[in-house]
Amino acid sequence: MKARQAPMSEQSPLDLAGDDPFGPHNLPYGVFTTADEPGRRKVGVRIGNHVLDAGAAAAALGSPYAALLGGPGLDPLLAAGRTAWHDVRRALTAWVTVPAHRATVEPLLIPLPAVTMRLPYTVADYVDFYASEHHAANVGQIFRPGGEPLTPNWKHLPIGYHGRSGTVVVSGTDVVRPSGQRKAPADPAPVFGPSVKLDIEAEVGFVVGVPSAQGHPVPLAAFRDHVFGVSLLNDWSARDIQAWEYVPLGPFLGKSFATSVSAWVTPLEALDAARTAPPARDVPVLPYLDDTAEEEPGGFDLRISVAVNGQVVAEPPFASMYWTAAQQLAQMTVNGASLRTGDLYGSGTVSGPEPHQRGSLLELTWNGRDALELPTGRRTFLADGDEVTMTAWAPGPDGVRIGLGEVTGRIVPAPR
Amino acid sequence: MKARQAPMSEQSPLDLAGDDPFGPHNLPYGVFTTADEPGRRKVGVRIGNHVLDAGAAAAALGSPYAALLGGPGLDPLLAAGRTAWHDVRRALTAWVTVPAHRATVEPLLIPLPAVTMRLPYTVADYVDFYASEHHAANVGQIFRPGGEPLTPNWKHLPIGYHGRSGTVVVSGTDVVRPSGQRKAPADPAPVFGPSVKLDIEAEVGFVVGVPSAQGHPVPLAAFRDHVFGVSLLNDWSARDIQAWEYVPLGPFLGKSFATSVSAWVTPLEALDAARTAPPARDVPVLPYLDDTAEEEPGGFDLRISVAVNGQVVAEPPFASMYWTAAQQLAQMTVNGASLRTGDLYGSGTVSGPEPHQRGSLLELTWNGRDALELPTGRRTFLADGDEVTMTAWAPGPDGVRIGLGEVTGRIVPAPR
Structure with a gap:
């Protein structure tokens, strides 16, 4: 088969409908x-x-x-x-x-x-943030009921951590259910086995193109000089493994088994019409994070959709993110950490204010309390064989939509 | 200058003294x-x-x-x-x-x-562990006085997290003092500026050679099939930045500005005579971490020395580490995370039971309470211009010493 031959249809593939989400305004x-x-x-x-x-x-x-x-x-x-x-x-x-x-x-x-x-580029370092106030507050309420939903630092800096770049995989790659230690509070000791709380995190990934020198922070205004574009990102998460391991040094094996990214990287220029002001900040930030005088609004109006086995379970609005991608870049480098071509950073789980806008099963089912009813059965967390697909679009020029492609992955059983 | 010409001395460089730590038993x-x-x-x-x-x-x-x-x-x-x-x-x-x-x-x-x-190889992913019981207990006592010194998970698994591989630098590279947010408990809001608690962590780094496939854990017994060798590692740490940022997702900017490694990678084979049994574990571990039946003892008898401005301030014994490098490798991959050539993992700060065996200034000065008297002045944490040098040696065959080279770095001021 000669895959590169032109299709034989009458119409040219270049004669797209005017509202095609992958028209000439997009070009990922x-x-x-x-x-x-x-x-x-x-x-x-x-x-x-x-x-x-x-x-x-x-x-x-x-x-x-x-x-x-x-x-x-x-x-x-x-x-x-x-x-x-x-x-x-x-x-x-x-x-x-x-x-x-x-x-x-x-x-x-x-x-x-x-x-x-x-996988479209060599992933250098992978950093994951935690930038949705709604997500952070939901997680806080689930794990610390009655306490302050946000940690004291949350509104002063975009919290982030490094993930494993070697296990970033392209959309369509199967995800093997991870095994590991878990321990319920009442258990006397941890047990070992396949995760029973396998979850998703609907995120947007930002791809760094231009490096920076060690010792030289990248200011907010230099965001577009360094960041090339955007992909969709599913930060697969084993909640039971994560809960037992993460104090005091943060998530490790609960996240490092796989992170899926969309095959298409949308250049920032295709998202010019989607720039939007982030939510008002109710706590003043330090000057290096203060974006109120920036030329361009720091947010992106990306409309995400998350489906499990074909049924949409959430529609997280990226415009609701408290911290912007430019602030995350400034934070990541303010200590002089350098950037490399191929650095990838995730926004953190995107959750909006409404229940159907939550970007993780942890939140959608309130840690398993409220199961989702799918045509394929009830779900709290993911079952083997489940397929999760995130898609998104953004407003483009002249009312067209800019498609961000999809990131999909299917859960395969843990090896025996 | 022709650097590659043979030296003009009478004696050949190959006629080494029998006790040279870089003799033919070493060959890093x-x-x-x-x-x-x-x-x-x-x-x-x-x-x-x-x-x-x-x-x-x-x-x-x-x-x-x-x-x-x-x-x-x-x-x-x-x-x-x-x-x-x-x-x-x-x-x-x-x-x-x-x-x-x-x-x-x-x-x-x-x-x-x-x-x-x-820098001798392309650093793929960098992971840092927390495997010295003495270090973890010291840190626990400093930050949670009166509480349990170890977190409940500590003796069940080697705790680790991902660091920034793009800022791993070779010995001799200057380290720019990082800036960032810090907040003392009594401060109403965080302040921004150069770190005032710049610290070291004396560690041993393990360099992965042979990759593994995603979804396939690497068992304890396969340690030597994957790990090529050992380097010295200084995990520079800004304690004030770290303290404010690290809840709930772990260390990030407090560590990511620089990690120094020795220029020489010592192959595992050169350390055969240094293999030693790890300390007795007083809590039973799950089978994937149980090394009691392994052919080879999991520890390494490496004698580390840490000097600030030429004065030795600590002599941490690597043989005292609770978790071994093989257990760390098994932990890092038990969820199916794959290995790549050039993955680097640090042991975590090496601290022995004695006060002069502590591998960080945090411990040596008990978070600044007990200053060190150096010929260059009193120090709690590092001053601009300070130079930190770690060296180490291991017992080799026939009573010779195997030198592990050195990792050194000098602090330069934060940019204005």
């Missing part, structure tokens, strides 16, 4: 292989339900960006910096919209089902 | 550059106070290991696996001991002062 980047060359990773750009072989297009059109788009990953493009990101995007826009390019570009469009999407 | 690996080729990273093996250009030696001697030793880093050697590690070591031993090789090898020995040592 990914990395794919085809069945005839499974070892050759290529940079792709999604247009409708097709993938443009961007490296081949650049070569065919004599573009100066052929090296940045030549594969096997997005790393060179990420490292190239903001001016290059803009220029490459302008070139891509022309390739998929200017009629003169059509004869060259059309044969390089591959239907999505004919490609395998890969 | 590093990566170096020379002044005439600062961009060309080469694999070196330390012999006495010289570095053997191992790639050049392999090429000159027609060795099959020229590719593994050809630079620019140790990554190919790390990934090559246990049999290759043994075979390369045997070859190196012959090169520096067999008289017939002397004429070839001597010109490839470079005096240590003529080289610049580099």
